Amino acid sequence: MAIFALQLTFKNNERRLAVRPAHREYLTSLKEAGKLVAAGPFGDETGALLIYDVADEAELRDILAKDPYTPEDVYEIATLKEWKQLFPLS
Template sequence: MSIFAVEYVYDADSASIREEHRPRHRQWLSGLVEEGRVLASGPFADGAGALLIFTAEDESDLLSLLKQDPFASVGAISGMKTTQWSPAVGAFAHLV
């Protein structure tokens, strides 16, 4: 398993869509936490996006998983960056 940092970018005009679908989005994330696939997730303080930390076999596995996000299916995400990450110290370092 690899660890990936995922950055979502939100358009300001998608706030109402995100608000409407946030319960399903968070339920989806909570299920992935239980499976060990999501290590952390949360919005940026300015509301312009979010940072999510996932485990996945590879980037293809990650992208397949991200397509299942309710935010993705309703067009709430305007941009996304995925980066494989190797934490050296801290809470996630023992996972690599």
């Protein structure tokens, strides 16, 4: 397993807000499945940080392809990197 940090930059805000409930429902299912470690928007609502626990980058890309945000084109990937967790989230 590998942990990945994903930083998103939001765009198309009106469209993003319309699909956000479906996006959050999808994230909830990923959290319940153990694939999503943590997620949330930045305080200024310009983007978000998500931490995934997946087999590899290919699995993460598949997860992103299924996210309701993706076909709506409401974000850009600012950073996608494997992350070495030093301290656990509590």
